[in-house]
Every structure is written in C-alpha cells, then in structure tokens.
Amino acid sequence: MPQSFTPFPPRRKPPSNRPLADLVGGCIGPALGKHGFGEADVLMHWPEIVGESLAGRCQPLRLQWRPRKAGGADLAVEPATLVVRVEGGSALVLQHMGPVIIDKVNTYLGWRCVGKIALRQGPLPMEPRRRPKARVPDPQAIAEAREAVSDVEDPALREALARLGAHALRFEPHPTKK
Numbered sequence: 001m002p003q004s005f006t007p008f009p010p011r012r013k014p015p016s017n018r019p020l021a022d023l024v025g026g027c028i029g030p031a032l033g034k035h036g037f038g039e040a041d042v043l044m045h046w047p048e049i050v051g052e053s054l055a056g057r058c059q060p061l062r063l064q065w066r067p068r069k070a071g072g073a074d075l076a077v078e079p080a081t082l083v084v085r086v087e088g089g090s091a092l093v094l095q096h097m098g099p100v101i102i103d104k105v106n107t108y109l110g111w112r113c114v115g116k117i118a119l120r121q122g123p124l125p126m127e128p129r130r131r132p133k134a135r136v137p138d139p140q141a142i143a144e145a146r147e148a149v150s151d152v153e154d155p156a157l158r159e160a161l162a163r164l165g166a167h168a169l170r171f172e173p174h175p176t177k178k
Contacts, residue, residue: 042082042105049108050101057090059124063114079115086119094119137166144169 042063047055063080082105086094094101098117105114145165152158 041108045108049104054094054097054101057124058084058086058094061085061120064118079112081116081118082114083118083120085122085124087124088121091119091121135170137170141169142166 042049042060046060050058061083063082065080066078082102084094084101094117101117102114106112142162145168146158146162148165149158149161152161
C-alpha cells in the first residue's frame with residue numbers, strides 16, 4: 001500500500017502575544033548603542049544594581065569603550081568607562097563608592113565590562129513628587145466625630161461624615177488676626 005508523504009510539516013501559527021520587553025528591545029537598541037549601551041539592562045535596572053539610595057543621587061549616561069587597535073579581532077577587549085551624572089553634593093560619596101559600583105555593575109552583567117567610572121556633575125531629572133501618606137486621626141477625635149453625626153440615618157453617609165469630622169477635629173484652628 002502506498003503511504004501519503006508530505007514533504008513539509010504543517011505550519012504552526014506564531015503566538016500573537018509576546019512580552020513587551022521583546023518588542024521594545026529592537027526599538028531602543030540602536031539608540032542605546034550610540035551611547036555605548038549594548039544592553040538596556042544597566043539603564044532600566046539601575047536602582048536594583050546600585051541600590052535605591054545611590055540611584056537617587058546618580059544616573060548612568062553611557063559606556064565609553066576604547067577604540068580597538070588595527071587587527072584587534074584576536075586581542076582581549078579592554079573594560080569600558082561608565083560615565084555617570086551625579087549631583088554636586090553626592091560626587092564625593094560616589095567617588096568613594098566607585099569600586100563597589102563597578103563590582104555591582106560587572107556582577108549584574110556577568111562579565112568584567114566596566115573598568116572605571118567617570119563622574120559628570122549636573123542636575124538629575126526631577127522625579128514626580130509623591131503624595132504624603134494620610135495621617136490617621138487620634139481615637140478621641142474619631143469618637144467625638146461619630147457622636148456628632150450619630151443622628152444621621154444613612155450608615156454610609158454617617159461613616160463618611162465621621163471620617164471627615166475626625167480629620168477636621170485633628171487640626172487646630174488658626175488664630176485669627178485682630
């Protein structure tokens with residue numbers, strides 16, 4: 001009996017949902033490559049690499065690679081210089097933390113990519129200010145406010161007025177000018 005033979009297996013449809021990181025890498029890769037960043041990981045994960053306290057004081061700008069000598073295909077690649085923008089007051093701290101930062105970046109990347117750090121003083125971009133957490137009024141103010149609105153029939157409205165009243169009772173009135 002002859003068997004049917006198909007030279008090619010049926011095509012599978014590629015998945016339509018892919019992680020956003022897979023799509024963004026191709027878009028921003030050329031722009032980051034101009035600044036020496038072959039990978040966007042250093043920029044995107046800077047707070048994780050150096051810690052939140054240092055990340056608030058500095059920002060990586062670029063990796064500067066030394067130009068290769070002619071016929072340098074077989075020569076070892078020299079480590080790059082990480083150029084970091086830092087605010088004026090934090091430059092001294094970053095200068096002393098330089099070896100630690102180099103070690104953290106190299107550990108994160110998995111190879112000896114950075115050999116030294118060059119600091120460029122300048123202002124960092126401002127982050128949007130975070131709203132302060134709401135302070136909770138003391139229990140005495142809550143009790144006074146609930147007593148004042150106890151005659152309101154609707155329970156949801158009564159509770160909302162009690163919260164509002166407790167916050168109003170928490171603050172002392174400003175003295176009036178005479």
